[in-house]
Amino acid sequence: PASATEPRPGDLTVGGVPLAEVAEHFGTPVYVLDEAEVRERCRTYRHAFPDAEVLYAAKAFLCRAMIHWVDEEGLGLDVCSAGELELAVTSGFPPERMVLHGNAKTPHDLELALRLGVGRIVIDSPSEIARLAAAVGPEGHQKVMVRVVPGIGAGGHQKIRTGTEDQKFGVSVSDGYAQHAIARILDQPQLELTGLHCHLGSQITSVKPYLTAVRRMVGLMARLHEQHGLVLPELDLGGGHGIAYRPGERRLDLTALACRVHAELTQACAAAGLSVPRLMIEPGRAVVGPAGIALYRVLTVKHTGDHTFVAVDGGMSDNPRPALYGVRYAPRLVGREGSADLARVTVVGRHCEAGDIVAADIDLPADLRPGDLLAVPVAGAYHLSMASGYNLVGRPPVVAVHVGRARLLVRRESLDDIRSRDVGL
Ligand code: LLP
Numbered sequence: 001p002a003s004a005t006e007p008r009p010g011d012l013t014v015g016g017v018p019l020a021e022v023a024e025h026f027g028t029p030v031y032v033l034d035e036a037e038v039r040e041r042c043r044t045y046r047h048a049f050p051d052a053e054v055l056y057a058a059k060a061f062l063c064r065a066m067i068h069w070v071d072e073e074g075l076g077l078d079v080c081s082a083g084e085l086e087l088a089v090t091s092g093f094p095p096e097r098m099v100l101h102g103n104a105k106t107p108h109d110l111e112l113a114l115r116l117g118v119g120r121i122v123i124d125s126p127s128e129i130a131r132l133a134a135a136v137g138p139e140g141h142q143k144v145m146v147r148v149v150p151g152i153g154a155g156g157h158q159k160i161r162t163g164t165e166d167q168k169f170g171v172s173v174s175d176g177y178a179q180h181a182i183a184r185i186l187d188q189p190q191l192e193l194t195g196l197h198c199h200l201g202s203q204i205t206s207v208k209p210y211l212t213a214v215r216r217m218v219g220l221m222a223r224l225h226e227q228h229g230l231v232l233p234e235l236d237l238g239g240g241h242g243i244a245y246r247p248g249e250r251r252l253d254l255t256a257l258a259c260r261v262h263a264e265l266t267q268a269c270a271a272a273g274l275s276v277p278r279l280m281i282e283p284g285r286a287v288v289g290p291a292g293i294a295l296y297r298v299l300t301v302k303h304t305g306d307h308t309f310v311a312v313d314g315g316m317s318d319n320p321r322p323a324l325y326g327v328r329y330a331p332r333l334v335g336r337e338g339s340a341d342l343a344r345v346t347v348v349g350r351h352c353e354a355g356d357i358v359a360a361d362i363d364l365p366a367d368l369r370p371g372d373l374l375a376v377p378v379a380g381a382y383h384l385s386m387a388s389g390y391n392l393v394g395r396p397p398v399v400a401v402h403v404g405r406a407r408l409l410v411r412r413e414s415l416d417d418i419r420s421r422d423v424g425l
Pocket residue numbers: 057059060078101160199201202203238239240241282283284285286321325381382386
């Protein structure tokens with residue numbers, strides 16, 4: 001493991017370790033994860049939502065160390081594939097504190113979830129009910145929730161909004177599909193319906209949509225109580241809590257969210273004559289996003305027409321988010337003090353596509369040159385977890401920094417890895 005030395009002027013130290021040292025020791029591109037920050041964010045959630053069950057959404061980022069941190073900090077886990085489930089269980093995470101999601105769970109996902117004893121399975125479509133009941137078997141028992149579409153548009157980009165009827169997740173309330181699905185679940189004695197679930201979308205920066213969701217979900221719970229005498233003990237409001245990717249950007253205020261959701265839920269339940277269900281939330285991005293940094297080495301600086309392109313040794317294979325959602329990042333020079341003069345540049349990746357952009361039209365020191373290091377903050381969520389094998393460049397490693405020490409969590413995908421998976425001729 002690398003250990004901290006005196007940072008050079010202009011270097012940035014995270015978790016007590018200068019980033020330039022991480023780059024030298026582990027190579028670039030590399031994802032750096034600040035363990036203390038991840039843990040602190042888990043604790044913030046536990047404190048803000050003391051009575052709720054907080055489940056970390058594994059899709060944002062997962063590795064064994066992350067699973068341990070989340071476990072130690074008392075969070076549950078939201079998983080959506082046999083892969084996430086397998087990694088979590090083999091890392092010692094208790095399956096009963098997991099929730100399985102997915103709009104198209106494979107037979108393998110369901111079989112593994114049932115065999116391992118996952119706490120709840122969230123039913124996403126009516127056709128899943130009979131399939132799940134059959135897999136559980138007449139003697140078996142499985143707690144389930146049902147994912148409802150509350151008809152609320154929220155989220156940082158069209159592709160990550162999941163609360164309205166025009167997208168693939170959940171069963172909608174407005175046309176009665178949710179009520180119908182719930183009646184069918186109640187007909188299956190081996191399935192125990194513990195509550196309703198909704199996930200409005202991701203990168204939401206306002207509390208309001210969550211309050212609307214509370215009212216609509218409680219409204220549905222009240223109707224179910226009337227129709228079936230059903231009392232549901234749990235309500236899962238999903239994740240989606242927005243963070244700032246650049247200085248000054250808006251983020252969701254978690255304390256305000258906790259207070260106002262609590263108040264709204266208490267009031268709505270009192271008005272409907274229902275007892276207050278246990279709240280569940282599933283944050284992913286806000287737990288791990290700000291705790292991660294992507295480090296790149298500058299390979300070329302080129303002027304074409306009016307543009308200056310700074311090309312780095314990673315790009316859309318380790319961060320597809322600018323290309324997918326038009327997200328803007330704020331890379332900065334680390335490892336040396338750059339000139340005070342700034343130049344307007346576009347930081348691009350190494351991939352064979354013009355859309356392979358890390359950050360367009362940003363100001364960086366005018367003397368930026370090949371060999372320099374660029375750090376892209378807020379790279380902890382949906383970076384490695386969405387990394388691809390494009391151009392066979394190999395996925396970057398993950399290094400944790402903590403109290404002055406750096407340690408490898410996930411190794412770099414090597415040429416050997418790439419060659420060895422290809423077994424045909
Ligand atoms: N619960 C469910 C059921 C979800 O589908 C998600 C995210 C979460 C919780 C966690 O949401 P979060 O708190 O992380 O926003 N790839 C996109 C984000 C897709 C989110 C998918 N579902 C991005 O890079 O922005």
